[in-house]
Amino acid sequence: MKDQLKEIIKQSLMQLIKKDRLPKFDIPAIEIERTKDKAHGDFACNIAMMLARTVKMNPRQIATLLVENIVQADYIAEVEIAGPGFINFTLSAGTAQQVVRDILEQGPKFGLSKHGKGKSVQVEFVSANPTGPLHVGHGRGAAYGSVVSSLLMAVGFDVHREYYVNDAGRQMDILATSVWLRYLEACGEKLIFPSNGYKGGYVLSIAKSLKDKYGRALLKETSTVYDGIPKDEPKGGDKEEHVDALIGKAKDLLGPDAYKKVFDAGLNQILGGIRRDLADFGTEYDEWFSERSLMESGMVEKAIVELKEAEMLYQQDGAWWFKSTAFGDEKDRVVVRDNGQTTYFASDIAYHLNKLKRGFDKVIDIWGSDHHGYIPRVKASLSAMKQKVDKLEVLLVQFAVLYRGSEKVAMSTRSGQFVTLRELREEVGKDAARFFYVLRSADQHMDFDLELAKSQSNDNPVYYVQYAHARVCSVFRQLSERGLAWDQGVGEKNLEYLTEDHEQALLSMLARYPEVVSSAAAAYTPHSLAHYLMDLARDFHTYYNAHQFIVEEQALSQARLTLVVATRQVIANGLLILGVSAPEAM
């Protein structure tokens, strides 16, 4: 509809220039927008005001000329000039009703488009280290990433959703060592747990399963384990040195095979839990990409060689540095430490290179906002390897600050103090939790009040939308109880009976849906879809309270039932994208 109006304006402008009523100029992009106020018609165009400067004429004068030259079309009921020079279009009644037929015909496909047809996008999100279960902080990224993915699918992209598993590196060694020490305790050894170890209860249960499986086969005496280990921080030492020494000792005493058993027990149990939590949260993945596989297949080494050949690395203080400053980063970054170990950044370079080489047209990373300083160096590495950096887009999700009532909740994986995503879901439900997360724009700091989400879950806006859906279903249950039926054909033929203000409002709200989906996809803003659904639900509830759908007059009744079915369809389509269920009864 917008495109048709644009064309009409453009034609009118060209006519005017041809007739010398306006001086010659390049026709700018014409903007048509939906009006906020019904008094301004359905669509408005601000072209007259935009042209005022170039044409050196009063905007209202330009608008008058334009309107006089507009070709009449049957779908336009009225064209008006208003305010400083807006051109307002009012659509004819029949045009607004057409959307109902479109919705019924297209069903679940209504609102989908083909803008991204033939293009592939990879979306990587959450990717939390498998050193502990997902907590409510990860929930926001999970909800945001999965809805962004769904939106991109809705506009036709071929979407590949991926979780990058950091199953290598020092943090995982700390986890493995933590598990082993807890195992020793479970076998009856007495020891002082390192202050930098993972202290969560889940480590205890992994240790217990290790003992169930291997008995005392992995046992070493505490005195042997702690022999020669530097002091921990509380005793005046350095906590990092302390834990690193314990890792080294664990590897030495156990040997590679046994150490791997401990390591894998931690990794597999935690990762398994993460996969379950995400699946239960309605977040699906197409691939779980292992960092270890990246190292074992030599891809990290290859990326480093590539950078060396491009003369983008240099050696200093025993380490290899990447010249990221050459591409605008604040400082150069280490890729190989003086002890010969590659850094996390080295893996990430290889991973991003791998992503681009897989041939995606676009690669989207969704990160927590605390990683924003990381963007320049990753982009720098891709530039250094002559990749198309523009293909990579990094979306940042701001933190959700957790509150319990008015009290802030401190969270840390290391200390084991956190509310898990699973606990949240079990208490407030998948639908409410997802909707809550996705209601706020991602670049907004968010206050997540657990008390509110838990205790007042009935006030959660998700129920408002779901209730609208259930209410339509209820109307149809009532209909059949009365021995009546919906006749789609009769309804579609009599849509002109929908003349009430509430019906007009609902019709134009329904017509907006496809635009909402495509703009939410283009701007990566799931929250705008959530807000739209609340607006649509409101229009429906208002209508419901003002008018009866099941009435004596058949033509009117069927027309209203048809409108209401269309509304239900759009709500269901929108909720599906959000990953929220659309219940028939609540």
Added chain:
RNA sequence: GCGCCUGUAGCUCAGUUGGAUAGAGUGUCAGUUUCCGAAACUGAAGGUCACAGGUUCGAUUCCUGUCAGGCGCACCA
């Protein structure tokens, strides 16, 4: 100190890429069931869009500065 994000109603937040009289939920107050589900609806009150300049027909939106909050500035991940 430098960089990124943010500042809109008592509280939590939208604001269609620069448009017309800045909106919703919640909270407060006052109402609505002989009627398809009251998890709903109607009305009222509530604002110096942090502050000060600038750009232009027009600024909550863009630019600059100030103030305030969050995050980041590792041979950690």
